[in-house]
Amino acid sequence: MKTAAAVLHEIERPMPYADSRPMVIEELDLDGPGEGEVLVEMKGAGLCHSDLSVINGSRPRPMPMVLGHEASGIVREVGTGVRGLKPDDHVIFTFIPSCDHCRYCKEGKPSLCEPGAEANNAGVLMNGAQRFSNKGRSYFHHCGVSGYSQYTIALPGSLVKIDSTLPFEYATLFGCAVMTGTGAAMNTANIRPHQTVAVFGLGGVGLAALMGAKACNAGQIIAVDLLNSKLEMAKKLGATHTVNAKESNPIEVIKDLTHGGVDIAIESAGNSTVLAQAYESTMRGGTTIAIGLPHPDHKLSIPAVTLSAMEKTITGSYQGSCVPTRDIPKFIDMYHAGQLPVDQLLTDTISLEDINTGFDRLHKGEVARQVILF
Numbered sequence: 001m002k003t004a005a006a007v008l009h010e011i012e013r014p015m016p017y018a019d020s021r022p023m024v025i026e027e028l029d030l031d032g033p034g035e036g037e038v039l040v041e042m043k044g045a046g047l048c049h050s051d052l053s054v055i056n057g058s059r060p061r062p063m064p065m066v067l068g069h070e071a072s073g074i075v076r077e078v079g080t081g082v083r084g085l086k087p088d089d090h091v092i093f094t095f096i097p098s099c100d101h102c103r104y105c106k107e108g109k110p111s112l113c114e115p116g117a118e119a120n121n122a123g124v125l126m127n128g129a130q131r132f133s134n135k136g137r138s139y140f141h142h143c144g145v146s147g148y149s150q151y152t153i154a155l156p157g158s159l160v161k162i163d164s165t166l167p168f169e170y171a172t173l174f175g176c177a178v179m180t181g182t183g184a185a186m187n188t189a190n191i192r193p194h195q196t197v198a199v200f201g202l203g204g205v206g207l208a209a210l211m212g213a214k215a216c217n218a219g220q221i222i223a224v225d226l227l228n229s230k231l232e233m234a235k236k237l238g239a240t241h242t243v244n245a246k247e248s249n250p251i252e253v254i255k256d257l258t259h260g261g262v263d264i265a266i267e268s269a270g271n272s273t274v275l276a277q278a279y280e281s282t283m284r285g286g287t288t289i290a291i292g293l294p295h296p297d298h299k300l301s302i303p304a305v306t307l308s309a310m311e312k313t314i315t316g317s318y319q320g321s322c323v324p325t326r327d328i329p330k331f332i333d334m335y336h337a338g339q340l341p342v343d344q345l346l347t348d349t350i351s352l353e354d355i356n357t358g359f360d361r362l363h364k365g366e367v368a369r370q371v372i373l374f
């Protein structure tokens with residue numbers, strides 16, 4: 001079949017993308033669904049900084065690629081051998097495919113799935129397939145999702161069935177921003193009531209982490225960003241204090257507010273210098289959660305002795321340490337119960353044609369999440 005998709009052929013085009021147009025809308029051929037594969041009609045696809053990082057060269061991937069990894073849609077056809085999904089099911093995509101049988105999947109850590117990570121790095125589905133092509137040339141998949149396409153082929157291990165009443169513009173956000181941010185707060189950090197929390201970087205992911213901290217009944221929640229508009233959003237979502245890191249030193253302000261540092265600092269700016277600041281802002285025995293995905297060459301610099309002498313912890317969080325089949329339904333229930341105002345993360349809905357301008361806006365930090373509606 002044919003599908004219109006936004007394709008990235010070349011990284012590191014100059015900004016603004018509205019002029020250099022790194023993403024090109026093309027009509028592609030889409031094969032399948034083969035055995036064990038699922039054809040999904042895309043309904044919503046979000047613009048996340050991890051897509052922007054592929055476009056600007058911070059997250060090297062093979063080209064040409066159909067980007068997009070935060071998405072939701074409707075199952076249209078299933079290949080032979082697919083169980084648990086059928087046409088008309090509404091689904092949210094996870095961005096790390098899980099195989100169900102590697103040592104990580106077996107230990108209940110599907111976000112670390114080994115074949116899933118290998119497939120994502122190679123830009124193929126976990127069964128090795130590439131289903132997009134144009135004039136016989138194969139195109140790469142992004143994270144087993146490729147959300148910026150009217151239709152896609154995915155594996156069941158990338159899909160979570162949801163109730164059909166949830167509007168797609170909100171359903172989409174659970175696939176990355178909410179799983180990543182809220183999952184980091186609730187799963188990775190496992191924030192306990194009254195603990196003090198700082199969140200550095202208030203995009204869709206950081207704001208979802210802040211919501212998670214609030215849902216865990218954290219005590220002080222200190223939100224840090226360079227933009228006052230983001231600090232205002234954070235206040236509405238439950239931040240008790242805000243710091244503009246352009247105007248004051250966030251480490252000093254946080255230590256002052258908390259009499260020595262926070263229990264938990266979450267880094268969601270995607271910058272190793274900010275990760276070091278987050279670490280410095282934790283108290284003795286405090287924990288730093290790294291969500292951001294800086295360029296692979298960037299190193300973290302911290303005073304090593306403080307790890308031992310202050311019993312500090314740094315831990316990574318990928319896809320919010322979620323088990324998607326467990327956590328997506330849980331987070332949707334919390335949304336319906338008013339505990340996670342996920343709808344507040346949505347700044348705008350846009351069309352596929354506006355994708356380059358959308359990434360300009362994300363780069364400037366003007367928006368939390370924009371969702372392409374198909």
Ligand SMILES: NC(=O)c1ccc[n+]([C@@H]2O[C@H](COP(=O)([O-])OP(=O)(O)OC[C@H]3O[C@@H](n4cnc5c(N)ncnc54)[C@H](O)[C@@H]3O)[C@@H](O)[C@H]2O)c1
Pocket residue numbers: 047048049050053176180200201202203204205206224225226227230245268269270271274290291292293294317318319320362363365367368
């Ligand atoms: N670990 C995961 O599973 C996972 C999943 C999705 C996204 N990510 C990563 O998380 C990060 C955030 O993603 P997003 O989509 O929310 O990004 P975003 O661009 O929407 O938000 C980033 C925010 O950080 C702020 N910021 C930039 N520099 C800062 C500084 N020096 N101090 C404080 N704030 C600063 C920006 O103003 C912006 O508000 C990215 O690195 C992304 O790649 C990780």
Ligand SMILES: [Zn+2]
Pocket residue numbers: 048049050051069070176177
């Ligand atoms: Zn993402």
Ligand SMILES: [Zn+2]
Pocket residue numbers: 098099100101102103104105106110112113114115116
């Ligand atoms: Zn696995």
